[in-house]
Amino acid sequence: MDEASHESFEDFVTASADRLMRTAFLLTGNRHAAEDLLQGALERTYQRWGRERIIAPEAYVRRVLVNAASSRWRSRQFREEPLDAAAERAGADGMPDLAMRDQVLRALRELPKRQRAVVVLRYFDDLPEAAVAEILGCSVGSVKTHASRALARLRGSQHLGDVRVRIERRR
Structure with a gap:
């Protein structure tokens, strides 16, 4: 990936990270799981960022989040947890x-x-x-x-x- 593409991706993440984190949190109900989900979605987006033009990057990341959350829900290992002990x-x-x-x-x-x-x-x-x-x-x-x-x-x-x-x- 060239420097300009890398910088544009960083700008995108900076501008949309809070909104995307809220979406991930609401999909998972757990801050740690949401962070993992968002990290994976951003990694996937980064891999495509320099190679092809993503017209609506925030919508693309949301779709990746929903798909990853659906995969997580189907997983037999998935277990929902209550709010963090620190929050309680x-x-x-x-x-x-x-x-x-x-x-x-x-x-x-x-x-x-x-x-x-x-x-x-x-x-x-x-x-x-x-x-x-x-x-x-x-x-x-x-x-x-x-x-x-x-x-x-x-x-x-x-x-x-x-x-x-x-x-x-x-x-």
Whole structure:
């Protein structure tokens, strides 16, 4: 890879790393797994960066993240873990946010992998349905169906009871 391509890749990572890390975290529910997932996705992207033109690099990395997360979910070795012990030791000021985050992550874990991917890309990453469909390699109608079913499951989730009440009060 030439120096200009290397620098453009570094600029891309610097500009999008936080957003991509959030996506990876929401897909995995675990910071360490998210870091591993994102690292692998960025490595794969780097290998292609100099050889071919990637038109929408952030969308490409998101697709790699979703595919890698799906492979991880299928793996027999995969085991979901609770929030990091360090996060659970947070001070009293951080507890309401930590508790809400934990409720959301638990509810997301209840969703089938495809529905979770749609919810993360559509609502947390705020991507349009067409972009989600392209990333997941499906139709816009399929994205709408998965989103509708996921939202219905989330509405009925036991884990989101307190979060729903807080959201309703904010309106």
